[in-house]
Amino acid sequence: MTEQTERSRPGPDRSARGPVVGARPLGEVRSWPRSFADRLTAPLPGVRGMTRLARERGMRPNAEGLRGVHRLPYAPEPLPEVTDGSLAVTWAGHASWIVRIGGLTVLTDPVWSRRILGTPARVTPVGVRWEELPKVDAVVISHNHYDHLDAPTLRRLPRDTPLFVPAGLGRWCRRRRFTCVTELDWWERAELDGVRFDFVPSHHWSKRTLTDTCRSLWGGWMLDDGQGRRVYFAGDTGYGHWFEEIGRRYPGIDLALLPIGAYEPRWWLSDVHTDPEEAVQAYEDLGARAMAPMHWATFVLSAEPVLEPLARLRTAWQRAGHPRADLWDLPVGGSRVLGH
Template identity: 35%
Template sequence: MKHLANPDLHTILPADEWQGTPFGKRGFQNIEHPFWPSFNDLLKWKLGKNPQKDEKKSDKLLPQVIASPSFLTTNENMVVWLGHATFFIRINGVSIITDPIFGKLPLIGRLSPFPFDPNLLKGIDYILLSHDHRDHCDKASLKLVSKLNPKAKVLTGLVLETLLKEWVVKNVEPAGWHQQYKTEGVEVFYLPTRHWARREFNDTNLSLWGAFVIRGGGKTIYFGGDSGYGSHFKQVGQLFPDIDVSILGCGAYSPRWFMEPVHMSPEDAVTAFNETRAKTMLPMHYGTFDLSDEPYGEPVRILNRLKTDGIINGELQLPAIGQAVVF
């Protein structure tokens, strides 16, 4: 087992606690739950029956879309959901976009449109790319936002810079888990998640996946990327005890026997939120692409029930796509 890091970046944990990101014979691996995708399991899911098929077909609850980019001209600290895992974040005057994807996925339509012309996304300082999956790492979208913002730096995981530079996205800084990027105006850290990576059939887990903490001007945001539930959420709350907003996935979780290792259910996401000890929970990864078996509106219905039951230890925000959440 190797332990990898970017030698040019600071590691936030002491050497006796953290040797680096684990890299074994088959590539990078999760700390607690090593994962390798099974083609047989994929076939079993795709060829099997969805017990919620009829409910999903009749479920028309999708996020509202506010088609106004007026937030781009303000200076407030804010988080704006742009669909799936794409967020515009402004913190301490620094503008950030996460996992940009403006259009459709290959063979998969888009349920909720991008809220405005992405050519308006100028003035971006940093592009945060959690991992290489196509619903988070989109070639056309990354090339566009990089062209519109030639000085913007892409912050991502180890090895993914190789692919991005092939796409003519040159200003890339990769990090291992528990490393801090070289940034101005904000501090940005790359942290573990429970997930995996693959673009092609022969590159499984050869690039790193992760989450981000963004801190500046007395405010802190956790962007959880893609992740199954694990003890890393509790660690985030311990390392960063004053998180204002935790952005957590709560979609693409059904069937659980297939999705549980890599995607959280709404119940998992609430547990993770409580363990990060953040003030506000902002869900993502639902209502944009049809990636799984659950009905489109089920994540929101479950989250609202958990809120009513008093299980969420903080504020739950369920904004429209394109709606600014000021913090």
């Protein structure tokens, strides 16, 4: 079997798995399988793929592609005022959002560090200074890659901060003395002060060391305030059938936070990172009211020109005929409020 055939072979179809009834207890310590490799949508690249990537040296933009670094959108502003019935989001950069929902302040994949392992320093500063954050009521983590799970940032938090993490990642958090760590499998949920945290599938994988490939799960989060407000945080994902399934199970999504960057070369990254056109298709599959792009303009992780993701997204959005007002293409540090 060729490498291309191996990479295109679909993983197991788990769309028939029903949602778990009821919320899991906060801080529950659970046992998990040793590996979640059976959840992969496509097999991970093998030796030939790694060899080709090294030969092509195709994981960074060329000089022309880097020339737009100084024009990346960065416009920090004070956090907006919110009322109990409002949903507000602020993009701190990459996949880090400050989501204010149901009276809670929730951080998604918080990375406030200037550098992460194996990657050049961030090309835009963090959009919100740590000292300017309101009290953090909860943190959601999509998976354990270094650009989404940043130990130095988590160390800034009080150890009693509730963490919502994928199955298998609880031990890592508890070793760092966090006392309220809730691990969830796909389609499971937990609740905190009336806000629901549902863990949903994504087309991705996990790895943090040489020996822990797929030892913890990966996914996105659906936040629901219980009063009709829903925001979907996709984390890191390729395009595939899960978006339609998530939209079916969670109708009426107000806002989808979707990744648009780190997609070239496609032969290497298509299984695990959406490109801008696929992000628009994912938005349509979800049936969301609005979309906010992320996972670009912060770290140089792949070969596409640094300004290309947003340009392609806007073009695809216009071609699809979606209302311009429903594309929340915020600068790093920008905010939007969705009222009643």
